[in-house]
Amino acid sequence: MRQNSKAFNRHGIITLKNVGKINPESIEDFIAHDGYIAFEKALFDMNEDEVIDEVKDSGLRGRGGAGFPTGLKWSFTAPLKVKDKFIICNADEGEPGTCKDRLIMEGDPHKLIEGILIAGYAVRANKGYIYIRGEYYLSIERLGKAIKDAYKHGYLGQKILETNFSFDLEIKVGGGAYVCGEETSLIESLEGKRGLPRFKPPFPGIAGLWQKPSVVNNVETLCNIPDIISKGGEWFRSFGTKKSTGTKIFMILGNVKNPGIIELPQGVTLRELIYEHGGGMEDDKELKCTLVGGAAGCFVGPDLLDIPMTIESLSEHGAALGSGSILVLKEGTNLIALMKNLMHFFKHESCGQCTPCRYGTEKLYRLICKISDDIARNKPDVNDLNEMLETAKMMQKTSLCALGQSPLMPLESAMKYCVIDEFKKRVIK
Amino acid sequence: MHITINGKVYDAKPEQMVIEVARENGIYIPSLCYHPKIGKAGKCRVCVVEVEGIGGLQTSCTTQVSEGMKVVTNSENILEAQRMVVNLMLANGRHDCIKCEQNGDCELQDAAYYLGIENPPYQFGIIEPQIDDSAEMIQVDRSKCIECGRCVAACNNTVVNEVLEFGNRGFDTKIIFDNDLLMGESSCVQCGECVQICPVGALIDKRAIGKGRTWELDKVETVCPYCGVGCKLELHIDRKTDEIVRITGVEDSPTNEGMLCVKGRYGFDFVKSDERLTTPLIKENGKLREASWDEAITLVASKFNGIKKKFGSDAIAGLASAKVTNEENFVFQKLIRREVGTNNIDHCARL
Numbered sequence: 001m002r003q004n005s006k007a008f009n010r011h012g013i014i015t016l017k018n019v020g021k022i023n024p025e026s027i028e029d030f031i032a033h034d035g036y037i038a039f040e041k042a043l044f045d046m047n048e049d050e051v052i053d054e055v056k057d058s059g060l061r062g063r064g065g066a067g068f069p070t071g072l073k074w075s076f077t078a079p080l081k082v083k084d085k086f087i088i089c090n091a092d093e094g095e096p097g098t099c100k101d102r103l104i105m106e107g108d109p110h111k112l113i114e115g116i117l118i119a120g121y122a123v124r125a126n127k128g129y130i131y132i133r134g135e136y137y138l139s140i141e142r143l144g145k146a147i148k149d150a151y152k153h154g155y156l157g158q159k160i161l162e163t164n165f166s167f168d169l170e171i172k173v174g175g176g177a178y179v180c181g182e183e184t185s186l187i188e189s190l191e192g193k194r195g196l197p198r199f200k201p202p203f204p205g206i207a208g209l210w211q212k213p214s215v216v217n218n219v220e221t222l223c224n225i226p227d228i229i230s231k232g233g234e235w236f237r238s239f240g241t242k243k244s245t246g247t248k249i250f251m252i253l254g255n256v257k258n259p260g261i262i263e264l265p266q267g268v269t270l271r272e273l274i275y276e277h278g279g280g281m282e283d284d285k286e287l288k289c290t291l292v293g294g295a296a297g298c299f300v301g302p303d304l305l306d307i308p309m310t311i312e313s314l315s316e317h318g319a320a321l322g323s324g325s326i327l328v329l330k331e332g333t334n335l336i337a338l339m340k341n342l343m344h345f346f347k348h349e350s351c352g353q354c355t356p357c358r359y360g361t362e363k364l365y366r367l368i369c370k371i372s373d374d375i376a377r378n379k380p381d382v383n384d385l386n387e388m389l390e391t392a393k394m395m396q397k398t399s400l401c402a403l404g405q406s407p408l409m410p411l412e413s414a415m416k417y418c419v420i421d422e423f424k425k426r427v428i429k
Numbered sequence: 430m431h432i433t434i435n436g437k438v439y440d441a442k443p444e445q446m447v448i449e450v451a452r453e454n455g456i457y458i459p460s461l462c463y464h465p466k467i468g469k470a471g472k473c474r475v476c477v478v479e480v481e482g483i484g485g486l487q488t489s490c491t492t493q494v495s496e497g498m499k500v501v502t503n504s505e506n507i508l509e510a511q512r513m514v515v516n517l518m519l520a521n522g523r524h525d526c527i528k529c530e531q532n533g534d535c536e537l538q539d540a541a542y543y544l545g546i547e548n549p550p551y552q553f554g555i556i557e558p559q560i561d562d563s564a565e566m567i568q569v570d571r572s573k574c575i576e577c578g579r580c581v582a583a584c585n586n587t588v589v590n591e592v593l594e595f596g597n598r599g600f601d602t603k604i605i606f607d608n609d610l611l612m613g614e615s616s617c618v619q620c621g622e623c624v625q626i627c628p629v630g631a632l633i634d635k636r637a638i639g640k641g642r643t644w645e646l647d648k649v650e651t652v653c654p655y656c657g658v659g660c661k662l663e664l665h666i667d668r669k670t671d672e673i674v675r676i677t678g679v680e681d682s683p684t685n686e687g688m689l690c691v692k693g694r695y696g697f698d699f700v701k702s703d704e705r706l707t708t709p710l711i712k713e714n715g716k717l718r719e720a721s722w723d724e725a726i727t728l729v730a731s732k733f734n735g736i737k738k739k740f741g742s743d744a745i746a747g748l749a750s751a752k753v754t755n756e757e758n759f760v761f762q763k764l765i766r767r768e769v770g771t772n773n774i775d776h777c778a779r780l
Contacts, residue, residue, distance in 0.1 A: 355518060359517035359553075
């Protein structure tokens, strides 16, 4: 990250509000900035169902990429009469180009704890886990201290703030496998097994960790909760669009003048993100396209510059928002090389459990390598591209989890936008 | 409960998976990782079907039936997806049926036959045999393995020997023994459950190699002679030489559910051994001679009676065997207690 980044220095609205402003290692500082007020409000002034209703009312959708309504997810788990229920915070941020959760955990760890506490109270859970990727040393350290301080101040533990609500929170450090960001493999890994996805149903909300009901939420999602409770769902809805309420953290990366992380109300367009918040194209070059949502994301070209960057409007155009990372690529970028990089990523991260992904990701990588070599020799074969597309389509249809279903999206969109042109240009030459 | 498969209505039980109902009714859905004994698998992704009302393809081994469910198993969309998955399996490995022991009894071969695959259009390259020949009874060839995970599930959940596991990730995934040891150096007890459950020729009975393929062998069901459990066996017998080639457990036997121990599965040398006793022998003047059962039993009975008369019943003791059935042990203790007249009866309580 560049030090002179303007976007990086700007403060956020909800999730990034305190980041850079408060001392992340001081619970007193967090409390002085209205910390734990929302949790106390939920605990003393609201019953469990009112909390869920408020979250439903806010229209908050999961920020991990899938965009499932958070209140609805909680409402599956809340009524289950089971002794042990879990809140699992997915902090295994593995999507390439995504580092929003890290910024929150390093800059405002108590907000995450507060969000987890409110979620725990709402679904009547008594134990929480933060599954955090092993490379996030500073996040692990700061969250660890924050949890200790929260125990000392009576926000965690038995009979919190002298009520009947008890909640324990623990950090689990992951091994850095991309597939463990998938909720069921995350749970397998939490149980101490190989991180292999389970087949659904049952969904974790019904039978998750140790086959007990478990709510799995992303860091950014949970960090929206305190403000929704303290200021209300209606206030939250005042940001963003009708279907995508609130704010979203975007990571503007690549060939822009000011790359960085920024929290903006939902509905912002790609043009605004690149030319306003990102400061425009690097060296004032033309925009070729962007890769939105990381490796499992989608190429979005200049033709979609003016549509809102929300889940629903992007999906109308066959694209997806994913985690909110936006890799900006200037004219002249070698997309075949980029595709090669992406395909290597999938092949490297495939867990190997199901056939289409285990063999398919390898096949895709070998084909893109062949295409790349053939282009260098000016002899590309269009059948290889079609073969890649067919394979990725089959993988999308038959793979067990989202990893094997993912390569189609970047591949298809890349072909739609640019790879084909690039490919054809080389053929003609 | 009723479900519809390919337009026809079938009876189903509520807890059944779609593939089970299909199999019961003779509808073939190619599948490689599913086996009734290990239950839901969902790994190979070959058994996909279409279910009305649910988008996309569903694996029939993990989809539970519901009243009125409408399933299609043979649309072009399904067959195309199945073909591509099976093609990918064939692309990575030496799936050469000609000299394979599993030829004719191979579920990958069945799937390819059903889907009309002759030669896979894509190959990951020339794959060399990866044979682990270190174990006494089982040969492993990883170049034929499709990583379906049946053997791993069987070793860990069925026989609970916990030797087999998956190693590595992604394309490099392979089955390993303990901490990636050779099979012969691992803690494997050679029960052969993995061989029996392997859908392809990756795990095979070493001593059956080259001794005939499935259609050349007669199958005879019998009960294991070793111990009192009474495991049901299937002997695979070479029709020409009348020799046992291999033994497998019978899956629908309530006693052993297909499982066998190393003795039951591999200890069949004695059947045709030259050293096997076939008649009683009586020792006279330091030399053994063949005798009839009547003669031998009469001799033993008279000797026992002699001891009993001279020294009393307690001079005799009976040691029963775990190898025989409960009923036989019951009869034996009756013999010792009532006929001999002593309570000196014990049991070896081991194999």
